[in-house]
Amino acid sequence: MSLSGLFLISFLLVHLGVNITMIWSKDLFNAASHFMETNWIIQSMQWILAIGFIVHIVYGIILTIQNRRARGVQYAVKKGGSAPLSSRTMIHSGILILLFILLHLRDFLVPMKLGLVDDNYELVAAKFSNPVFVIIYIVAFILLGLHLSHGFQSAFQSSGAAHSKYTPIIKGLGKAYFLLMSLGFTAIAVVMYFRSLT
Numbered sequence: 759m760s761l762s763g764l765f766l767i768s769f770l771l772v773h774l775g776v777n778i779t780m781i782w783s784k785d786l787f788n789a790a791s792h793f794m795e796t797n798w799i800i801q802s803m804q805w806i807l808a809i810g811f812i813v814h815i816v817y818g819i820i821l822t823i824q825n826r827r828a829r830g831v832q833y834a835v836k837k838g839g840s841a842p843l844s845s846r847t848m849i850h851s852g853i854l855i856l857l858f859i860l861l862h863l864r865d866f867l868v869p870m871k872l873g874l875v876d877d878n879y880e881l882v883a884a885k886f887s888n889p890v891f892v893i894i895y896i897v898a899f900i901l902l903g904l905h906l907s908h909g910f911q912s913a914f915q916s917s918g919a920a921h922s923k924y925t926p927i928i929k930g931l932g933k934a935y936f937l938l939m940s941l942g943f944t945a946i947a948v949v950m951y952f953r954s955l956t
């Protein structure tokens with residue numbers, strides 16, 4: 759669970775890095791996007807990414823079922839105990855993010871793979887000119903932030919990579935990471951929307 763999570767964390771960092779270039783330059787984004795589409799190492803990584811997602815989802819479901827069974831009566835003492843909201847809602851935010859990803863792949867990856875897109879930037883620009891689309895995306899980015907705010911720290915702890923001495927550093931990095939992801943992706947959606955109005 760944690761290894762697949764760490765892999766997905768790295769994917770998002772690269773994905774944000776490629777996509778944020780569209781804020782500055784259409785050509786830079788198209789060049790970066792073309793490189794991602796044609797480089798065989800990246801293309802092979804996509805299969806590993808797909809497997810990473812599947813492993814992460816399957817383990818997430820198994821873990822939730824096991825936790826609920828182990829707890830017996832759900833939240834018997836106090837609803838949710840003292841655990842933060844992000845950790846108690848991992849399965850819910852995870853399912854909603856999965857729905858977002860399916861929608862996202864249908865809108866971007868599928869037309870690109872089918873060769874229906876001449877200009878990747880124009881495809882993204884056309885999608886983000888729709889305010890409903892932008893709102894759905896921003897809601898997904900907030901959920902992603904919620905999921906990552908717990909997931910990042912938890913991935914380090916359960917993979918055994920963390921010593922308690924490093925907990926504050928990992929917590930700090932986790933916060934920086936989830937803020938970077940949610941705000942970075944939101945910035946792209948908002949900039950592209952306002953650009954479509956001019």
Ligand code: HEM
Nearest residue numbers: 773777791794804855859862866867870882902943946947
């Ligand atoms: C403003 C935000 C985003 C934009 C503009 C965007 C754009 C794109 C585009 C154009 C593609 C097609 C292929 C490529 O260029 O890689 C893609 C693929 C993909 N996106 Fe996003 N994306 C955004 C946010 C996200 C988020 C938040 C996630 C995950 C939660 C995500 C997950 C994926 C996945 C799994 C793929 C397929 C793998 C790949 O092609 O690399 N994207 N995205």
